Amino acid sequence: MIDKRAISWRFIKVWNRNLVTFQRIWKVNFITPLLEPLLFIAAFGLGFVGIVGDIRYGGAEFSYTAFIAPALIATAVMNNAFFETTFASFVRMFYQKTFDGMLATPLSIEEIIIAEIVWSATKAAVAAGIMLGVLGAFGYVQFPYGLLVIPLAFLGGIAFGAVGLFFTGIIPTIEMFNLPIFLFVTPMFLFSGTFFPVSNLPVWAKPFALAFPLYHLVELARLLCLGRHETVPLLSVIYLLVFSALFTFLALVFMRRRLIK
Amino acid sequence: MPHIIEVQHLFKRFNDLTAVDGISFTVASGEFFGLLGPNGAGKTTTIRMLYGFSPPTRGIIRVLEMDISRDWRKIKAKIGVCQQDNTLDPDLTVEQNLLVFAGYFSIPMRQARTRANELLEFFALSNRRRAKVMDLSGGMIRRLILARSLINRPELLILDEPTTGLDPQSRHQVWDRLEKLKASGLSVVLTTHYMEEATRLCDRLVIVDHGKILVEGSPADLILRHAGRNVIEIGGPDQALRDYLKANQVVHDDLGQRVILFSPGGNELSDAVRDNFCHEQCTFRNGTLEDVFLRLTGRELRE
Ligand SMILES: Nc1ncnc2c1ncn2[C@@H]1O[C@H](COP(=O)(O)OP(=O)(O)O)[C@@H](O)[C@H]1O
Numbered sequence: 112m113i114d115k116r117a118i119s120w121r122f123i124k125v126w127n128r129n130l131v132t133f134q135r136i137w138k139v140n141f142i143t144p145l146l147e148p149l150l151f152i153a154a155f156g157l158g159f160v161g162i163v164g165d166i167r168y169g170g171a172e173f174s175y176t177a178f179i180a181p182a183l184i185a186t187a188v189m190n191n192a193f194f195e196t197t198f199a200s201f202v203r204m205f206y207q208k209t210f211d212g213m214l215a216t217p218l219s220i221e222e223i224i225i226a227e228i229v230w231s232a233t234k235a236a237v238a239a240g241i242m243l244g245v246l247g248a249f250g251y252v253q254f255p256y257g258l259l260v261i262p263l264a265f266l267g268g269i270a271f272g273a274v275g276l277f278f279t280g281i282i283p284t285i286e287m288f289n290l291p292i293f294l295f296v297t298p299m300f301l302f303s304g305t306f307f308p309v310s311n312l313p314v315w316a317k318p319f320a321l322a323f324p325l326y327h328l329v330e331l332a333r334l335l336c337l338g339r340h341e342t343v344p345l346l347s348v349i350y351l352l353v354f355s356a357l358f359t360f361l362a363l364v365f366m367r368r369r370l371i372k
Numbered sequence: 373m374p375h376i377i378e379v380q381h382l383f384k385r386f387n388d389l390t391a392v393d394g395i396s397f398t399v400a401s402g403e404f405f406g407l408l409g410p411n412g413a414g415k416t417t418t419i420r421m422l423y424g425f426s427p428p429t430r431g432i433i434r435v436l437e438m439d440i441s442r443d444w445r446k447i448k449a450k451i452g453v454c455q456q457d458n459t460l461d462p463d464l465t466v467e468q469n470l471l472v473f474a475g476y477f478s479i480p481m482r483q484a485r486t487r488a489n490e491l492l493e494f495f496a497l498s499n500r501r502r503a504k505v506m507d508l509s510g511g512m513i514r515r516l517i518l519a520r521s522l523i524n525r526p527e528l529l530i531l532d533e534p535t536t537g538l539d540p541q542s543r544h545q546v547w548d549r550l551e552k553l554k555a556s557g558l559s560v561v562l563t564t565h566y567m568e569e570a571t572r573l574c575d576r577l578v579i580v581d582h583g584k585i586l587v588e589g590s591p592a593d594l595i596l597r598h599a600g601r602n603v604i605e606i607g608g609p610d611q612a613l614r615d616y617l618k619a620n621q622v623v624h625d626d627l628g629q630r631v632i633l634f635s636p637g638g639n640e641l642s643d644a645v646r647d648n649f650c651h652e653q654c655t656f657r658n659g660t661l662e663d664v665f666l667r668l669t670g671r672e673l674r675e
């Protein structure tokens with residue numbers, strides 16, 4: 112189904128194209144991950160602190176802000192990667208015909224797709240790195256293990272970038288991205304142990320959280336930032352790897368079907 | 373002489389629509405070859421199969437003596453394509469468009485810069501190198517697309533309607549550049565529905581309609597065969613003219629308000645028409661490719 116000869120290191124050229132456009136507006140690209148954690152810390156650290164006490168997680172007590180800090184990074188990874196390969200890739204594919212232009216060169220459609228996913232993961236890792244610096248300055252990250260959040264963000268970026276590009280391969284119009292966002296991204300954002308431990312959920316609801324890739328990303332981010340976890344970390348890594356592989360494959364199949372007529 | 377393109381019994385179906393219906397042609401090295409036809413004739417579909425963008429339903433395509441279905445990467449490295457749609461990168465500047473595109477061909481940066489400079493110069497875009505694509509005029513955009521398609525020094529250039537929508541000045545500027553490229557020995561495949569463009573540039577052409585090739589030949593050859601050297605257009609024809617044409621078996625198109633006579637060889641007919649039938653207005657002119665095109669593909673509106 113997928114021609115192996117069509118996949119080569121050349122995908123890096125397409126990745127480079129996205130890097131060039133990213134650099135053109137790098138200031139804008141850096142502001143969000145710089146300011147977002149500050150906003151959350153202000154809101155939860157100042158506004159919530161009297162209402163929500165310390166949180167029990169993985170057998171230890173954490174301030175609420177310390178508890179959500181790793182989840183903020185994980186959520187940013189999801190948003191950066193998912194929005195890059197949905198809205199941004201769709202604009203490149205459909206409105207700007209960027210991929211059509213590339214297909215008149217020695218590049219293959221497979222290389223373009225892989226580059227889009229890898230790029231979205233790169234962007235997610237950059238955002239995670241900036242956020243790590245900000246949150247680390249407030250003492251919410253344990254170093255040096257916390258630095259591993261950057262490669263973790265890259266893995267999470269591949270997972271969410273791939274699933275995003277799969278949606279781009281099947282969605283008829285750009286407005287319809289609201290559907291996967293409402294059905295997939297928002298529930299995940301709320302119920303992946305981001306704002307409260309999944310151990311607080313009723314028993315019947317837990318399997319849903321466990322099925323969410325964001326849950327596993329949050330868990331691993333907490334392990335690296337706080338040194339605590341509720342799941343088996345190795346299983347979370349395996350989950351993210353399998354999820355990435357599956358949706359990269361589906362993105363390859365459906366994007367090819369969409370673009371090659 | 374080696375064939376730079378060889379197409380045999382090529383078909384392309386989209387569900388129940390046959391867009392390309394069994395066409396065959398060859399293009400010789402150094403030739404400027406035209407693919408003419410009304411909208412929806414299947415030109416773009418054919419072109420897309422030529423450069424490996426879309427897989428044929430059936431048929432054989434050899435480009436630069438290689439099979440496109442197998443050696444697509446090698447072929448694509450040696451050809452330049454100017455697509456019908458504007459596929460320039462609006463996120464990048466004029467110069468970045470060329471440099472990033474050079475990257476897709478793995479051209480080293482230094483070399484890419486040299487070539488980009490040459491091409492910007494050649495297409496009179498040097499002073500706009502830092503402009504955003506969105507700030508360019510239609511003519512400049514076309515020239516930049518052309519420049520981009522030459523960044524890999526292709527052996528074959530494929531142009532899909534390179535001058536559609538341009539004003540006469542821009543169009544002539546593009547023709548001028550294409551003639552220079554032709555003189556340098558580049559092989560070119562061009563689709564167009566501007567007959568003047570095809571007459572001026574093409575060594576040889578085919579006219580396609582409904583996915584089939586109707587005729588093939590050089591512009592001059594096709595004009596002689598299907599329109600004739602001389603053409604007379606007669607406004608406000610009367611019954612006497614129609615009877616005369618019928619009696620003398622003169623090849624003509626009757627458009628109601630106008631009658632067009634083709635291949636009216638000799639002065640006899642011209643004189644007869646001039647003396648007897650020119651009540652409103654008569655035009656005596658040379659046959660053109662447009663006559664050939666309209667005769668073969670009909671005068672009904674397309675799409
Ligand atoms: N991707 C596609 N899916 C379905 N039909 C198509 C597709 N591309 C082209 N067609 C149809 O094939 C025919 C030929 O189109 P095209 O090759 O673009 O014509 P031309 O370039 O000569 O104007 C048209 O009827 C067009 O609607």
Ligand SMILES: [Mg+2]
Pocket residue numbers: 415416417456532533
């Ligand atoms: Mg076309």
